Amino acid sequence: MTVADVVPVDGLCDERFLRVREAFGEVFSGGNEVGAALAVCIGGSPVIDLWGGFADGARTRPWRADTIVNLYSIGKALTALCVLRTVEAGLVELEQPVARYWPDFAQAGKEAMPVRMLLTHEAGLPAVARPLPSRTGLNWPAMSEALAQQAPWWAPGTAHGYHTNTQGYLAGEVVRRVTGKSIGTYFREEIAGPGGIDFHFGFGPELDERCAEVLPSKPLPGAPPPAPIKPLSKLAGDELMKAAAGRNPQELSGQGIVNSREWRAAEVPSTNGHGNARAVARLYGALATDGAIDGYRVLGNATRDRAITEQVYGVDRVLGRPTRFGIGFQLTQVERRLGPGERTFGHFGAGGSLGFADPDAGISFGYAMNQGRAGWQHAHIRKLIDVLYECVT
Secondary structure (H helix, E strand, O other), X not given: OOHHHHOOEEEEEOHHHHHHHHHHHHHHHOOOOOEEEEEEEEOOEEEEEEEEEEOOOOOXXXXXXXXXXXXXXXXXXXXXXXXXXXXXXXXXXOOOEHHHOOHHHOOOOOOOOEOHHHHHOOXXXXXXXOOOXXXXXXXXXXHHHHHHHOOOOOOOXXXXXXXXXXXXXXXXXXXXXXXXXXXXXXHHHHXXXXXXXXXXXXXXXXXXXXXXXXXOOEOXXXXXXXXXXXXXXXXXXXXXXXXXXXXXXXXXXXXXOOOOHHHHHOOOOOOXXXXXXXXXXXXXXXXXXXXXXXXXXXXXXXXXXHHOOOOEEEEOOOOOOXXXXXXXXXXXXXXXXXXXXXXXXXXXXXXXXXXXXXXXXXXXXXXXXXXXXXXXXXXXXXXXXXXXXXXHO
16 A cells, blocks of 8 residues: 555546655655645646645645645746737837836836846846835735836846746736736636636635635744844845845735735735646646647747746845746756756746646646745655656656
8 A cells, every 4th residue: 555545635647657646645644735736747638637635724625626726926937928928919029128018117217127127037126115005915006106116126137036026016017008907817818718727816706615725834844943023114225125025015925814805806926826736737738838728829939938048047136045037937957956857947836836847848747735835945846856757757
């Protein structure tokens, strides 16, 4: 009897990948997750679609086939995908100034900043310096106005730093200006609906019963207790920038409201997209193959190849560790490999959620969970990826 036979793991798994199913079962027996889902497509066709555990901390609601959960920064890549579609449609040019499409952006030295830098984390806008009232993060016009007024924290193009919560507003406002649609509406009408992608930026109460409860992230074993949180008013310079990137306004990353109706209804595309592993793998399955889902074109391969060309690689000014980005996508890197493929790209979400595509192997991968771990190296997810590729080869 294997571990996967003991823990509550459901779904489908091609017999070639039974070792992956067993490794997925170990995610629960090892105490790494409360509830989670894993999906893999090869050549755009599903070969793994598994889920297990519980959708709530009390462990009273089993994780089901249609459970969705807040996937945090996975939404950044999907927001970038929307921008890239407007590029293919001739509505946006990546090297043109943002202000060409969003005139109010031409403030505080940002008149010439190209659209591309909003997607490469080079814009210097990871945070708003002036204090923002509570719930501003749920108010799209207020956030876009604050970012239009904000001066870059560094000269755009001279460095890169993770725009943890602001990238979605910045890129989404460009989409809104050229299409007349909010990022949630655009994604639903142009990608999710036609492609059958169960992923949402802002939704009504009709989906609440399908939502997994997001649980506090576990600390790393042996990690020291977190340092006391300093008020933003006591900070300046880079220290202020890093702190404000996550908590100005205070609920910017979903703190305290991540399971609320108001959070789910809002469009915070860097942070609050809800979906499941199947949706993520299905969408990346298009990007790993010919750019289409069941004949519906998501993105052309030429645009994809441009987007996965390295733009920046080095120590990140916000995170303080190496990051590597294309145009809107995280790229595989020595410090955090997405399998053996050199062109593999995708995006992690807080705590360990992940979506990626390997266009050379035709593999796409989606992982979702409701309680992750602190840090940025997740050994149990690394094992799933390694075992997957061992089964393929």
